Amino acid sequence: MYDMKALYEALSVEDAIALRIEHPEAQIIAGGSDVLVQMREGRRAGKELISIYMIDALRGVSIDEAENLRIGSLTSFSHITRDPLIQRYCNVLGEAVDQVGSPQIRNVGTIGGNTCNGVTSADSASTLHAWEAIVELTGRGGVRRVPIKDFYIKAGTVDIKPDEIQTAILIPKASYENTCGHYIKYGLRNAMEIATLGCSVNVRLSADKQTIERCRIAYGVAGPVPMRCPSAEAVANGAKPTKALARDFARAVLDDINPRDSWRASKAFRQHIAVEMAKRALAESVKLAGGELA
């Protein structure tokens, strides 16, 4: 039995916006795999909830008129993993969210919830950062689009206005075109796990596979919010894909990341595995893109 004050059910995006305005204190709930856990722990006990889970219009993956890969915010992790468009254009996202919790959680958990939660360990977050996703928010005044790096304000806080809900996540064509990536989740066990560190790398190779035209890398749990690594990317961009480059690239992430000491893992340990993960994720990305580290 959950200690909730009231539950309001939105049947459309307009409904949800109206309920947000009517009940400013209320918490939005989608799949509930985070919100209900927090409520049980007493952290959100006694709160009002606005459920958006019945809004089917927010489910599904498509290519929109601007050729963005568009993922409805209520699309579940298991749906994303099995979706043919995701598999074709951004396979790494499907693989990343397939590492969330358990099959049951992946059936109920949504990508919108995963990002709106604002936590650095979310398995979708590093890949969405590395692919420069755009967050679509819909409110009273219409639609607003925010780059994902600006959407995350600080740990647990994201840029949603009091009258808004997140309606989609977009990956622009310029981001996904001719690009392959790989995600490594570092955990202490192989299921039912929250990442100790998550690393997502993607590359676009030249036609002859001899040059890395673009390399992007982002981490979860390397700082209070998911983060890109501009120093490391600068090392790889335009370079030849070699083992030496992979080492330099990996070493350079230390200039960008800022993991902390906690009882869950020491800073030194997180730095050590961050470097190793960058190296391996780059090698795998190059391989997926048809190249090979010389």
Added chain:
Amino acid sequence: MNKVGRSEIRVDAFDKATGRTKYYEDRMPAGALYIRIKHAEIAHGFVRRVDTAAAVAIPGVVKVLTCFDVPEIDFPTAGHPWSMDPGHQDVADRRLLNRHVRYWGDDVAVVIAENEVAANQGVRALKVEYEELPFVIDAQKAMEPGAPQLHERFPNNILKHTDIRKGDYQAAIQEPGLICVDKWYDTPTVQHCHIENFGCYAYEENGRIVVVSSTQIPHIIRRAVGQALGRPWADIEIIKPYIGGGFGNKQDVLYEPLCAWCTTQVGGRCVRLDCAREETFVSNRVRHAIRFHIITWLRRDGTIVARKVDCFSNQGAYASHGHSIVAKAMGSFPQHYPCDNMECDAYTVYTNRPAAGAMRGYGMPQASFADESNIEDCARAIGMDSYEFRKKNVMPRGFHDAFTGNTNYYDTYRECMAKGAAYIDFERKKKEFANDTGDIRRGIGLATFWYNTAVYPISLETSSNRMLLNLDGTVTFQCGETEIGQGADTAYAQMVAEAVGLASYRDVRVKSCQDTDITPTGLGAYASRQTYVAGFSIRQTADILREKILKYANEVTRQAVGCMDIVDGNIIRKEDGIILMSLKELAMTAQYNPVHSEHITAESTYTIRNNAFSFGCTFAEVEVDIPMCKVTLKNIVNVHDCGRLINPALAAAQVHGGMSMGIGYGLSEQLIFDEKTGKPLNGNLLDYKLSTILDHPHLEAEFIENPEPTSPFGTKALGEPPVCSCAPAIRNAILNATGVAIDHNPINPHVLFAEFSKAGLIQDDWREEEK
């Protein structure tokens, strides 16, 4: 014997698979009130005041009770049989709610409410004022002068110290040329993590208190509830329905006394107390963290000349099973690898951690980790192959322990090791893996373990049961040794069918639920003894029942009792095998005979004065990714000699479960405490890394079936043994893969990072620069 030794389907399989099985919550009377406990949020101190005003004002809250309201009675919680000798009774050191807070999570108050939400709100609304005291969570630090004291009666926090002296250690180590291996080994606090959290409910009926509890030990709980409430034991009735596992946590008196007392405070209304998973981790029981200091003196030929073993067992805040655990651990050392000169000391020490109690293996997973790590280290120190070293030194055939009367009737250790080595292809892989030098290295490791089955002669071993011949020729069976998920009921059904002479184990109706008002007295499920001890009383009662049946059959058939037998549900004439009548015909005739009507039933108690060794080993194969600080378990096999198997499929299942627990113990599980506050940091299933199905390879269970001579069914322990040797086998495999000996478990990535850094296997140049 043809009813035992077969992989029959569990008697409870259909109901469990279809969700019909009733656990305590499924039997809950409508309208039960909810009890929620206020747990202390300091590690050590005194409750000065509890402000209950806000809690009482919450709609739905019926009553708030605090540590200032409970009876001033200290009671023990260990699930041991009662001893008539006061010197052997368990330590009584806690109250229903405690003013003296001794660990973070101690019980200081309860809120009783009409519903769960109001009860939770009530607990959050309580304001507790404490006088905080310094705390200590390390056993050796707790023994130091000036350490915080937990219990007045136990100076230096030492609950108990015992020792073993054999030969002359000091003289023996003077021998010139000996090699000394002197090392410390440390094991963590872990929790049982059975599927069903503990819970119970209680109500008053005709002036007595009924408690329905998720327990392993209903008859022992009855006594403890009586003690805690200051009521005659006979005032208490305990009912034990199906339970979702226990692993020893429920071999302790948990919250049954508190729940029973609460019903008396609300006019006898039914009250329920359901532990959340977080409470199960911190405020039930845990496994003792034991630290070992082992000094082994060796000759170059691999002879162990002398050994000194010091054991420091972290008891946590309350005595619970107390010193019994480390005493068992210490007691294994002189037997597992017998040696003429030994000095062993064991200390059980109170600390401000959650109370440690019984947990599957009862001290042996700890002892095995230390002993088998040390044995591996000894072999390396003299450059001897560790398998050969074990074969040379491990307990020989014919070894006899005068205290328990146990004899090693077969060459069990060597037979088990040979079988495991053959399965895993040990010799070939050992050679092949020795050449690995890169980032990824493979290794294979071995560990054996010592175990015994039951608790004779330390505690009473009594088993009683009842058999009733039903009108359809089946037999209803009741006993006090409980089904806790391990499959005991199925084993009993097979043994009863065998002993009585029924056609099938399906003709035995096992009453799984124990009710202390009705069920013959037994001690419940603990140690690895249910099948062993029940076997004695099953054979005895079956003989009585058979005699009654044959006596009645004599009236009907006019055949001499000695000329008849019961085979496959029929009464036959022995000489020619002719079927005289079926048990069904006999039962109907006996019941409805207008001249001599008889309800045929038998009941007896057997006092078991035997015990039995039960040994085995684990081989583990690992792949170590050095830069990633990760171990992947590739292959693992346990081999057990647990006597004759009653049900091979259930025996294998028992081994699989134990291996899973052993893998977690070796690689991932550990309850972590904040050094600054004493607060447990990861008491939930997300942060406490119980291993999952994706962390396991195929789990191979193999057996050597040397019949146990003392058992009527040739059987002995298998419940706990499977957990004992997995962690050290994995540790030794990692050592053989990397050359790095890690002397504490769990060997998780954090530990590997630290150890590999220390050994120079990983070098982060930037860390040097930062220095």
